[in-house]
Amino acid sequence: xxxxxxxxxxxxxxxxxxxxxxxxxxxxxxxxxxxxxxxxxxxxxxxxxxxxxxxxxxxxxxxxxxxxxxxxxxxxxxxxxxxxxxxxxxxxxxxxxxxxxxxxxxxxxxxxxxxxxxxxxxxxxxxxxxxxxxxxxxxxxxxxxxxxxxxxxxxxxxxxxxxxxxxxxxxxxxxxxxxxxxxxxxxxxxxxxxxxxxxxxxxxxxxxxxxxxxxxxxxxxx
Amino acid sequence: xxxxxxxxxxxxxxxxxxxxxxxxxxxxxxxxxxxxxxxxxxxxxxxxxxxxxxxxxxxxxxxxxxxxxxxxxxxxxxxxxxxxxxxxxxxxxxxxxxxxxxxxxxxxxxxxxxxxxxxxxxxxxxxxxxxxxxxxxxxxxxxxxxxxxxxxxxxxxxxxxxxxxxxxxxxxxxxxxxxxxxxxxxxxxxxxxxxxxxxxxxxxxxxxxxxxxxxxxxxxxx
DNA sequence: ATTTGTGAAATCATTCACAGCG
DNA sequence: CGCTGTGAATGATTTCACAAAT
Numbered sequence: 001x002x003x004x005x006x007x008x009x010x011x012x013x014x015x016x017x018x019x020x021x022x023x024x025x026x027x028x029x030x031x032x033x034x035x036x037x038x039x040x041x042x043x044x045x046x047x048x049x050x051x052x053x054x055x056x057x058x059x060x061x062x063x064x065x066x067x068x069x070x071x072x073x074x075x076x077x078x079x080x081x082x083x084x085x086x087x088x089x090x091x092x093x094x095x096x097x098x099x100x101x102x103x104x105x106x107x108x109x110x111x112x113x114x115x116x117x118x119x120x121x122x123x124x125x126x127x128x129x130x131x132x133x134x135x136x137x138x139x140x141x142x143x144x145x146x147x148x149x150x151x152x153x154x155x156x157x158x159x160x161x162x163x164x165x166x167x168x169x170x171x172x173x174x175x176x177x178x179x180x181x182x183x184x185x186x187x188x189x190x191x192x193x194x195x196x197x198x199x200x201x202x203x204x205x206x207x208x209x210x211x212x213x214x215x216x217x218x219x220x221x222x
Numbered sequence: 223x224x225x226x227x228x229x230x231x232x233x234x235x236x237x238x239x240x241x242x243x244x245x246x247x248x249x250x251x252x253x254x255x256x257x258x259x260x261x262x263x264x265x266x267x268x269x270x271x272x273x274x275x276x277x278x279x280x281x282x283x284x285x286x287x288x289x290x291x292x293x294x295x296x297x298x299x300x301x302x303x304x305x306x307x308x309x310x311x312x313x314x315x316x317x318x319x320x321x322x323x324x325x326x327x328x329x330x331x332x333x334x335x336x337x338x339x340x341x342x343x344x345x346x347x348x349x350x351x352x353x354x355x356x357x358x359x360x361x362x363x364x365x366x367x368x369x370x371x372x373x374x375x376x377x378x379x380x381x382x383x384x385x386x387x388x389x390x391x392x393x394x395x396x397x398x399x400x401x402x403x404x405x406x407x408x409x410x411x412x413x414x415x416x417x418x419x420x421x422x423x424x425x426x427x428x429x430x431x432x433x434x435x436x437x438x439x440x441x442x443x444x
Numbered sequence: 445a446t447t448t449g450t451g452a453a454a455t456c457a458t459t460c461a462c463a464g465c466g
Numbered sequence: 467c468g469c470t471g472t473g474a475a476t477g478a479t480t481t482c483a484c485a486a487a488t
Contacts (some may be wrong), residue, residue, distance in 0.1 A: 096326060192431060209372060232457055460473105460474085466467105
């Protein structure tokens with residue numbers, strides 16, 4: 001029953017981990033002591049086997065007939081997710097999208113902290129963005145180095161402001177960026193970029209649905 | 223469990239398509255006539271081979287020594303992405319996240335239209351959300367059916383409001399949901415749900431950095 | 445009787461190697 | 467040459483089948 005997988009955890013698994021953690025925490029608040037992979041899978045629209053594989057990857061152990069112990073699994077998951085030095089992030093952008101990110105606390109709930117907010121638009125510098133002073137982009141590289149920040153969220157959707165901000169980031173030592181701008185910005189090639197936008201997600205869902213229709217027509221069930 | 227799509231196009235490919243389309247359109251505005259897979263790959267942090275494979279999947283054809291014809295490829299891509307009946311979507315939620323989505327026009331730029339905005343919080347009903355009347359959730363199922371809507375974006379992050387909204391959606395015929403709430407909501411099992419939040423994306427990036435992993439060329443990810 | 449745990453198999457996606465064309 | 471096109475190889479992830487555990 002002792003499985004270990006130190007490193008080499010599938011990326012899709014890593015992305016699901018925060019969801020498990022939150023669900024475990026929710027249930028902990030209700031006083032639940034055990035959660036089965038079946039229950040977790042139902043709630044997260046995943047197969048039970050996938051859930052068990054994922055949890056076994058980070059060393060979480062369950063018990064036959066009971067499921068996974070809530071408190072212990074929370075510890076395993078949160079230490080895996082939060083136990084590194086990637087928890088502090090910079091937010092680039094201070095517009096509606098950036099505000100939404102700060103406002104709804106998604107990052108915070110995942111154990112990430114927005115340490116500072118930057119913008120390339122001179123008009124916004126010095127203004128307040130949910131309790132953060134908006135800093136000019138030219139301070140970005142130096143602060144990244146001095147505060148040892150590795151991750152940034154990029155949330156400027158105006159193409160011109162975005163390009164300016166990108167230029168300012170170019171010289172920095174930032175290691176990873178989550179780009180929500182929906183633009184095709186040419187980040188330096190040594191930066192790990194994770195691009196996303198809602199349009200592309202909807203395109204994906206639409207495509208999956210298209211499949212459903214075909215499957216129905218050809219009588220392939222499931 | 224996971225179905226294939228109409229033309230057997232890999233889901234990750236489908237998610238990259240909108241990014242190609244946007245880039246082609248940008249370059250079209252500049253008067254560019256041809257784009258090489260090399261150029262596209264650089265801009266999107268993808269390998270050139272991946273770009274060619276993706277484009278060939280939707281039937282876009284390039285020309286040796288030149289690349290892909292800008293106008294024609296735009297037509298191929300946009301007809302593939304927009305040429306179905308999934309372009310109209312409902313937006314569930316009217317808070318900061320929902321406003322951000324409407325404001326920065328990400329959906330619109332990808333060929334999706336937000337047709338109506340709903341909320342489960344009685345206080346918000348009838349208020350204005352970027353030009354849309356906020357409708358009560360109890361109208362959701364009927365309007366889904368009558369307007370033949372298949373996709374919804376779920377953007378309520380308050381757990382109680384979210385749960386109420388979900389209940390109201392339960393009876394509807396909605397086929398796919400892009401859930402931005404970051405909550406673990408139990409959508410009906412016949413609904414295709416695309417769950418994601420920024421926290422989970424950062425966790426993924428952090429993991430790539432930490433494990434010193436491949437990261438061959440990271441890019442638009444699933 | 446259920447529910448976890450896991451190697452093996454299947455599925456899915458990316459990258460390679462090289463053919464073909466302008 | 468430079469660049470596209472694609473079957474084959476590789477790699478990654480999910481699912482299966484069943485053993486082990488309580």
